[in-house]
Amino acid sequence: MRIISQPRCGPTSKTEITHPRLSPISYRSQFEDGGGSKAEAEGRYASPRLLCVDSVCCERTLGFMGEKFPKKQKQPGLPHVTRRTFLGTTLVSGATLLAGGSSAIFGASSSTGTSANPDSMWKLGGDLPVNRLGFGAMRITGDGIWGWPADRAKAIKVLKRAHELGVNLIDTADAYGPEVSELLIAEALHPYPKGLVIATKGGLTRPGPGQWVPNGRPEYLKQCVDKSLKRLRLDRIDLYQLHRIDPKVPVEDSLGALKEMQQAGKIRHVGLSEVSPEQIERARKILPIVSVQNQYNIGNRKWENTLVYCEKERLGFMPWSPVGGNRGLNSERGLEAAAKDHSATVYQLALAWLLHRSPVMLPIPGTSSVAHLEENMAAAALKLTPADWKMIDALAERA
Numbered sequence: 001m002r003i004i005s006q007p008r009c010g011p012t013s014k015t016e017i018t019h020p021r022l023s024p025i026s027y028r029s030q031f032e033d034g035g036g037s038k039a040e041a042e043g044r045y046a047s048p049r050l051l052c053v054d055s056v057c058c059e060r061t062l063g064f065m066g067e068k069f070p071k072k073q074k075q076p077g078l079p080h081v082t083r084r085t086f087l088g089t090t091l092v093s094g095a096t097l098l099a100g101g102s103s104a105i106f107g108a109s110s111s112t113g114t115s116a117n118p119d120s121m122w123k124l125g126g127d128l129p130v131n132r133l134g135f136g137a138m139r140i141t142g143d144g145i146w147g148w149p150a151d152r153a154k155a156i157k158v159l160k161r162a163h164e165l166g167v168n169l170i171d172t173a174d175a176y177g178p179e180v181s182e183l184l185i186a187e188a189l190h191p192y193p194k195g196l197v198i199a200t201k202g203g204l205t206r207p208g209p210g211q212w213v214p215n216g217r218p219e220y221l222k223q224c225v226d227k228s229l230k231r232l233r234l235d236r237i238d239l240y241q242l243h244r245i246d247p248k249v250p251v252e253d254s255l256g257a258l259k260e261m262q263q264a265g266k267i268r269h270v271g272l273s274e275v276s277p278e279q280i281e282r283a284r285k286i287l288p289i290v291s292v293q294n295q296y297n298i299g300n301r302k303w304e305n306t307l308v309y310c311e312k313e314r315l316g317f318m319p320w321s322p323v324g325g326n327r328g329l330n331s332e333r334g335l336e337a338a339a340k341d342h343s344a345t346v347y348q349l350a351l352a353w354l355l356h357r358s359p360v361m362l363p364i365p366g367t368s369s370v371a372h373l374e375e376n377m378a379a380a381a382l383k384l385t386p387a388d389w390k391m392i393d394a395l396a397e398r399a
Ligand SMILES: NC(=O)c1ccc[n+]([C@@H]2O[C@H](COP(=O)([O-])OP(=O)(O)OC[C@H]3O[C@@H](n4cnc5c(N)ncnc54)[C@H](OP(=O)(O)O)[C@@H]3O)[C@@H](O)[C@H]2O)c1
Pocket: 063, 069, 070, 071, 072, 135, 136, 137, 138, 139, 171, 172, 243, 273, 274, 293, 294, 319, 320, 321, 322, 323, 324, 325, 326, 347, 364, 365, 366, 367, 368, 369, 371, 372, 373, 375, 376
């Protein structure tokens, strides 16, 4: 096996993937109703709307809700590392790899930002070891990230399978479902296996159709933390991320609230989402920040500067939409041949590209499908030489 070395990032693509318009679903939240509802305690919702009561601020996250996500089409005949070769022959070694025994493939632990040999492990906050290929639990909810999934058993299976495959970093948010993603995670995996890190988020609300409204008010955020703790059945949240910085609230106040929660023992580490290096610098004056979650993938490098900052400062960088989100990868066409050459799919190639891009990279691909999950996780075993990486990089940039 060839040891991967990490090329420095080349010129960045200007391509940007944005979310399509949200469909008109109005939304009211049960978020600040003073405690979990009966249905929440029982883990059942007739529909999100039935249980949603206005919050103090009439706002509640509903990231991407109402969106209809177009399903991506697989290329007929394309070889898949996961199903045909990886799972069939090396699932155990793949799981071992994902569980940290990957040095044979990924090389020795890398300790500098863009050095060679991307490790399969990262220590969040310096004390929480996670496998770098995580799982994003936004897609296990209902259509449009709204309500319960049509097939709840399938969502549970996806979560359990993620754990079986060695995933020990699951990203979620109070907004997904809303609340459904957190509740499903607890239903599938509680009591949690040792070492499982659940990263959740709060502070982004959606009061109505097509509107995304951050709420960084301290009292609101504190309630978000308490409710996530309850839904996730945790005493402490390992990683709590401020979903968005609220321009109407000084970030010192928002993060001051999270600091209080941290001091109260309810949060272990704090992360940020969709932030610039300057915003991270400002946040770090208030409390330690261990990770950043920004949109980033092979076809969208808008946040390259933040990634470079995270590398320099040794902060985990969790790219959301690592395989292009609901828009897919703009560069898919260009990547198809290269994927074929590696007996992989474009999804796997895009994930491998990310993992090789930086040792601080912690992709959290999301899926509602066990087959896609297995395929994505197998990307950790995909070896790219520096020449491969550069070629793929160039292909994507041409797209
Ligand atoms: N911080 C933020 O503001 C923010 C925003 C968005 C998301 N996130 C987080 O980031 C995670 C990932 O983001 P994302 O879900 O938007 O984007 P993504 O992981 O890039 O893409 C997910 C989409 O790709 C499809 N997909 C995944 N693997 C596939 C495969 N192997 N073959 C074909 N299709 C595949 C999924 O459909 P199927 O279900 O059919 O597989 C789904 O529609 C989320 O789960 C969430 O935790 C954070």
